Amino acid sequence: MAHHRISVTVNGSVESVDVPSNMTLLTMLREKLGLTGTKNGCTAGECGACTVFLNDEPVNSCLVLAVECDGAEVRTVESLARKGKLDPVQQSVIDHNAVQCGFCTPGVLISARALLDRNPDPSEEEIRDALVGNLCRCTGYVRILDAVKDAAQVGAASETGGSR
Amino acid sequence: MDTVETTTPRPHQESAAPRPVGESVTRLDAHEKVTGEALFADDLQFGPNMLYARIKRSPHPHARILKIDASRALALPGVKTVVTGQSTPGFIGLYLKDRHIFCTDRARFVGDPVAGVAATTEEIAEKALDLIDVEYEVLPPVLDPEEGVRPDAELLHPELGSYEVANFIFPQPGTNIPNLFKIRKGDVDKALSEAAAVVHHSFRVPHVQHVPIEPHVAIAKVDERGRVTLWGSSQSPFAQRNLIASALGISQADLEVVAPYVGGGFGCKAGVSMEALAVAIAMQVRGRPVKLRLTREEEFYTTFVRQGLVAHFTMACDAEGNLTAMDNKFFWDGGAYAEYGVNMTRGAGYSSSGPYDVPNVRTDSYCVYTNHPVGGPMRGFGQPEMQCGLEQCINRLALEIGMDPMEFRRRNCVKEGSNLVTGMKMHATGIGECLEKAAEAIGWGHKDPPSAPHKRRGKGIAAMWKAPAMSPNAGSSAWIEMSEDGKCTLGLGGQEIGQGTFTVMAQMAAAALGIPYDWVRIASPVDTKYSPYEWQTVASRLTWSMGNAVVAATKDARRQILELVARSWEETPEDLDIVNGNVISAKSGRSSSLKGLVVYGLARPGDQGWIGGPILGRGSFMPTYVTGLDPETGQGERAVVHYTTGAQAIEIEVDLETGRVEVLRGASAFDMGKAINPDLVRVQMEGGLVQGISTALFESLQLQDGVVRNPSFVDYRIATSADAPRDMQSIIVEVPQDDGPFGARGVGEHSMVPTMPAIANAIHDALGIHPGAPPFTAEKVYLAMVDAGLVK
Amino acid sequence: MREAHPGLPDFDYVRPASLEEASRFLAENPQSARPFMGGTDTFVRLRDGFWKETRYLVDVKNLDGRAEITFDPRNGLTVGAAVNMNQVVADPQVRAHYPLLAQAAHRVASYQLRTRATLIGNLCNASPAGDTLGACLLFGGILRVHGVEGFRDQPLAGFFQGPGRTALQPGDIATSIRFPLPVPGSVGHYEKLGRNVLSDLAIVGVTALGHPDSSTASGHRFHLALASVGPVPVILRDLLTQAPLTPEALDEAAGRAMEACHPIDDVRGSARYRKFMVRNLSRRALNRVWEGLQSGHCCE
C-alpha cells in the first residue's frame, strides 16, 4: 500500500507525517501525533466523538483520509483552551454539569464551537440540529443544549467571538 | 474563630449535614474532560512494542467446534500468536462459572470467541482472522427462553450440574435453567378466586444494548514470571482481578488491573466480558502489551446485552382497590452463558411485587440458556424489563376497577414496616411523596389539548423500586492520606464512569474531616495494586457502600489528628474539632492549621522530641445483615440491604399520521435518602430518563436465527439531541437511609426503571390502546392504531 | 453477519492531475478503481467489507472548478461535484430559487457529516434512501459527466438503475449537476420519516413539487418522488391536474402514491407500514405545497 508524506497544520503547529493511504485523520491524530483528546466511538460517521475542525469546518475525522489533509489546517479539542483559559463553551459545559463520562465531550465541544462560530446566537432548534451528530449516552442532552445557549450569551457579552 | 459545632468529632451524625455535603459543587473531573486531557483506556500509550489483537468469532449460534487450523494465520508476517480454547481450559463467571475465555468444544452464540490473534498491527491481526480455518458441526439452536425450558429442548450446558456456583443461585442440572428463583407468599389461588378484579397480561421485552460511546478496550501484558497487568475500560477492576486470576490459576496478587476513566458503562463494563481475551493472548507473547479493542459492531453483538424477557403477570385487587395477589412467571433470555445474568433472575424475583404491599405472591423467575448474546447487568439490573409489564398491569387493574392509576399506586405502595415478598420488613421510604410530586409536576388529572388536530395527548405514571442486587457481602474500603499542606488524597476502588462518584466521595471526605472540598484529591486511576478493595461499580451502591468506607477512613484520620493535637495541647480530643482545615478547641479557643502536623507530627515543648507521624486513615464497610432466602419459598429475614423507590410521570403526544410518540415532559422523583450533590443527582435523573425514553421508543437488538440484524448505529438508533424532551423535572425526596453515609442511598440506575411503563401508560391514556412490549416505535404504534380502527 | 473492519482495508489513494487522467485511470481499472468525493459512503462501505476488489480510491474532488455553485437566470443552477451538502443548504441562490433542494440536503445526516457529503456523491451512490434524489429528479437535474470520450450530459431521468447502480460507466466522473430554471411559482416540500426526529435514514421520504399551469383544469401540476420504497426513487408526475383541487383530491393523489410503490420489509420498517406512510406523508407534503401555492410564496 502506498504511503504519503503530508504536511498538515495541527492546532497551529506544522507537522510532517508519513501516512498510509488507508489511514484516517482520526488515527493519524490519535496514533501518529498522540492527540488522544479526539475519540473513536464507531469509525463510521455516526457518533461524532471524533469531530474535529478541518479548515474551520467540523468533520467526522473517522471519515476523512489523513492523506486528504495534506496542506490543510486541523484543530482538535486540545486547541480550544488558550493559555489556560477555557473557551466559553468549555466553561459553560462545566457550569451546566453537561459532562458525565466525558467521552462524547470533545466532539460535542467542537460541534458547539463550530455552531457558535457560524451562528453566534442560535435558537434551541438550531443547537439541537447542530449537535444531532454527537451521540451522548449519559447526559440526556438538555444540559448540553443549555450550556451551548449560555456560551453564546457569554460569547456575545464578552465579544470574544470564535476561537480563530 | 468561635466553635459553634459540636465538640464530638461525629459531624456526619448531625441532622444538618456539614458542608459541602448537600451542595452542588463542581465535578472534580470536569476540567480535564473538557480539555481532552482526561485519559481513557485507549488513550494510554504503550510504545512500538505493543501488539494488537483481533478475535475470530463463531458465525453460528450453536455449533460444535471440530477443528481449528491456524497454520495459515501463523505464517502471515507480523502475526505473533494465535490462541484458542486449548490454552484457556478454566471456567470464568461471577455467580456461576459456566464460561470459557475462548470456546473449547462448542460455540454458543454468534460472536462467541473461537480464537484470538496478536499481530504487529490491527490490520494484520484482522487479516489473519480470515486465515484461521475452523470446522464446525452446526447444532440446533435454542432461540427462545420459553422453548428453552421445555423438557425436549436441546441442552446447551450438559455440564450445568458440575459448575461452581454462588450459594444463592439455584441451577437445575439436566435442563437449560441455570437459575430458578421462587417466591411463595400467602395463598395466591385463594386470593385470586376472591378478587374483585383480575388482570392477566404477557410481555416480550426485547434485548437492548448499553451503548456506551466508548467501546470496550483492554490492554494486557504478562511478564516472564506470569504476572499480569491489565489496563481496561472497567467498572470492576477488583472483580476482574479475581475472576481472571482464578480462571488462569494464578494468584490475585499477581494480577494488577489499572482502570482509567470509563467512557460510559451502564453495566456492560462490569464483571468480565472481553478483558480475559486480551490476558489470555498476552500470556502467549510475554513481555509485550497486547491491545484488544472492540469495533462498534462487536460492541453490539459480542458483549453483555440487557437480556430479553418473556413475562406473564396475573394481578388481583379487592373492590376498594387493595392489591391482593400477584402470580408471576418470568423467562429471562440469559443467552449463551448465565454467569452474571442468573442474579438478574433472582433480583426480579425478590422484587416481583413491584413497590407494592401485596399479601399473596407467587413468582417463578427462570433464567434460561439460549443461543443469544450473553445477558449481563444493565442499568436497572432487570427491573426496567420486569417492571415494564408489571406497571402496565397495575395501570390496567386500576382502570378495571375505575380508580385513578396514581391513586391506586399511592394506596398500595410499600410503607415502613410493610411485609415484603420475601418476608423482609420495609424500611422508611418516600415512595408516596415521589408519586405525588411526580404526578403534580406534569399536572396529573388535567388533560391539555393536543398541539395539532392530527395529534393526541396522554399522561402516564409508573412507580418503581430497586435494591442493589449484589453478593450479600459485597465490600468497600478506602484510605485517606495527607500531604504536608493539609490537603489530602483519597484512595478508593470504585470507578468514575460518569456518575460523579469521585466528586461525591471528595465531598463526603471533606465534610467528615472538616476541610474544604477543593483540598481533596482522588488517587486515580484506580489500580488494584495501590487502590483499596471495592467489589464493583454496579448496583447504585457506591454512594452508600463506598461512601461508608470513605467516611470511616476519614473519621479514622480525623481521630488521629485530634488525638495528636489534644496530646500536644494537653486537652481532650472531645473538645477539639476540625473546621475549614483548622484544628480548633472549644475549650481553650486555640487553633492550628493542619499544615505540617499531618505529616511531621508535633514537637514536644523544649525540644524534647516529637509526637505523631504521617496521618493515614483507613476504613471499610460490608453489609453483614443480608440473609439467605429459602430456595422453595424465597422467604428470609432480610433479602437486600435496602430499596430505593421513586416514580416518573410523563406526558406524550402521538402523531396519528405517523404513529410517532413524542415525550413532551417527564418528571422524575426519587428517594435517595440524602442528595450528597443535588445537581449530580438531577443529571442522573435526566440522563436516565432520556436513556429510558430511548429504550422505550427506539431500541431493540433485532435477533433473527441468533444473528443480530442491526449491530451498528445505522440501525440501532439511540436518542439524539433532537429527541430529548425540553421539559424534564427532577425531584429529590430525602427519607434518610439508616446505615447510609449522611443518610444516602443509591440512585444511579433508578431513573430509567419506570420510563418504559410510564410511556406505555401515557400511550394508553392518549389512544385507548395498550402498546404492550417496547419499543413503542412509530411503526408499532401506527399499526396498532390501524388494527384498533383508530386510523385507516 | 456483517463483520466490519476496525479500520479501512488496504487501498492506494490516487490523486490524478486532470480529469482526462482520472477517467483514463478509472476506465483502465474498472473493477479495482473507484472515484470518490466526500467518501462518506465509500469509506463506510469499504469498512463494512463490501467492494472487496477495490484497490484504488481516486480522489476527484480537487480537480478544477468543482467546488462552486453558480446561478444564471437563463440556464438555472449548477452545483459542482465537490460542493458539500452544507454549502447547498446555506447557498443564497439555492435558497432563493430551489429551496426544496436546500431542505432535502439539510435532512442528510448531521452537520459534520454534511461537511464532507456531497450532492453528487448522494446521487452517484444511488441509495434508495438518498434524501436529495427526489428533489434533484423533480427539478430535472442533468449531470455533467466526464468519461474516456470526454464530456457529456446525463439527465437524471433514467440514471438510477437499482440500489447502488447508475448509468455511469467505468471512467465516468460526474463533474457537476445543472438544474434548469424551475417553472415560475414552483413550491416544493420534503417529508422525511426516520426513527429519530433527525439524522436517521429515511424509512420513507416524500418529495413533492407543485407549480401553476394554465393548461390544466386545476390550474396546477404536482409531482411526487418517493424514497426508500423501491430499488430506485418512485416518481409520480402530473398529479392533480383535474379541477377542483379539494382536500379529497389531495387524499386521492396520496392514495395513488401508496398504490404506486412496492416497498419491502427491512430492519428499518415493514412494507405494510411504509405503504401507509407513503400515503400519509404524501398527503402531508402535497398539502404543504398546496398551502404554499395558495399563499404565493415558496415554502420550504
Ligand SMILES: Cc1cc2nc3c(=O)[nH]c(=O)nc-3n(C[C@H](O)[C@H](O)[C@H](O)COP(=O)(O)OP(=O)(O)OC[C@H]3O[C@@H](n4cnc5c(N)ncnc54)[C@H](O)[C@@H]3O)c2cc1C
Ligand atoms: C453516518 C452517515 C449518515 C448518513 N446519512 C444519510 C442521510 O441521512 N441521507 C442520505 O441521503 N445519505 C446519508 N448518508 C450517505 C452519504 O453521506 C450521502 O450519500 C453522501 O451524499 C455521499 O456523498 P459523498 O461525497 O460522501 O460520496 P462518496 O462516498 O464520495 O461517493 C459515493 C458514491 O458515488 C461515487 N462517486 C462519488 N463521486 C463521484 C463522481 N464525481 N463521479 C462518479 N461517481 C462518483 C463513489 O464511487 C461512490 O460509489 C449517510 C452516510 C453516513 C456515513
Ligand code: FES
Ligand atoms: S468515531 Fe467518527 S463518528 Fe464515531
Ligand code: FES
Ligand atoms: S457524557 Fe458520556 S457520552 Fe456524553
